[in-house]
Amino acid sequence: MTITIKDVAKKANVSIATVSRILNNKPGYTKETEEKVLQVIQELGYHPNGIARGLISKRTHTIGVLVPQISSMLMSKFIQGIEQAAHEYGSSVIVCHTESKGEKTQKYLQLLQEKQVDGIVFTSEVFTQDHYQIIKDTNKPVVLLSTESYDFPIPHVKVNDRHAAYSATEYLIEKGHRKIGMVSGSRSDIIAGQPRIDGFIMAMNTYQLPVKDEWIVPIGFNFEEGVKGFSQLIDQFPDMTAVVAASDEVALGVLSAAYNRNISVPKQLSVIGYDNLRIAEMSTPALTTVSQPAVEMGKKAAELVFQMLETNVPVKSYIFPHKIVERQSVKALS
Missing domain, CATH: 3.40.50.2300 (Response regulator)
Structure with a gap:
């Protein structure tokens, strides 16, 4: 049996609106009421419906990530960093495998629009006019990872x-x-x-x-x-x-x-x-x-998406430093 917000309100003897305000950290209730509602939530094992909460907050708490090759070890490190940041911001990640194909990339961008993701990390592909037009129409924050665009005002995270x-x-x-x-x-x-x-x-x-x-x-x-x-x-x-x-x-x-x-x-x-x-x-x-530093780069790209979501202010691009890691595959010649 699915426990609903109505069940919580009935057992706590409060209105559905009061339960909703407590779940979304809105004002309009006493401390005693909050404690009572939270106790009932725990007793009933109620889990708020993510879609319903998204309708209230105008957020789905998901970000989309477009990658050209899902099996790439570099892409997996980027995704690892992106997921770290998303978890810290209470969000999840939808990964789309584009295979660097323009038509497939456009379809995934449209799909992410339909899924109403909060933002997008666009990875390692050339960012085109078609991509920009779809994203511009969605009015969602986008950050380019391991790629950049000279033609469109999209922030990027990469090395030189x-x-x-x-x-x-x-x-x-x-x-x-x-x-x-x-x-x-x-x-x-x-x-x-x-x-x-x-x-x-x-x-x-x-x-x-x-x-x-x-x-x-x-x-x-x-x-x-x-x-x-x-x-x-x-x-x-x-x-x-x-x-x-x-x-x-x-x-x-x-x-x-x-x-x-x-x-x-x-x-x-x-x-x-x-x-x-x-x-x-x-x-x-x-x-x-x-x-x-691929994990750190992925994390920074996602953080910039969340920063734009929270402040609605453009962010600056970020260039990570590179370094030589010496092991045994290079010999010094005399």
């Missing part, structure tokens, strides 16, 4: 991808490497693909080192693409001594492909990754990588 890739390349150069290749995301990816390539090239140019187009394989960010990308790169650049991988998953693909070719890491080839996922510690050798 160009600078981070520069740091990774510079680290290898400072270790004595001069023949450095890269397995990266696609050049058409203006969020993390091309910016990381730009950072790599900038570092090589800064140190007046040669860099050729065939020394960069722009292919993607997952393990399989790392395997394929390294196989192509080593054929095009057989005397390279180090590789910048655009993600830790790519770096593990590089390690696997190198092992299959009897190339010893780091004795014959040094590898640096990007993200500092847990798998970076588990690989053999353990992976030196660029760390971006």
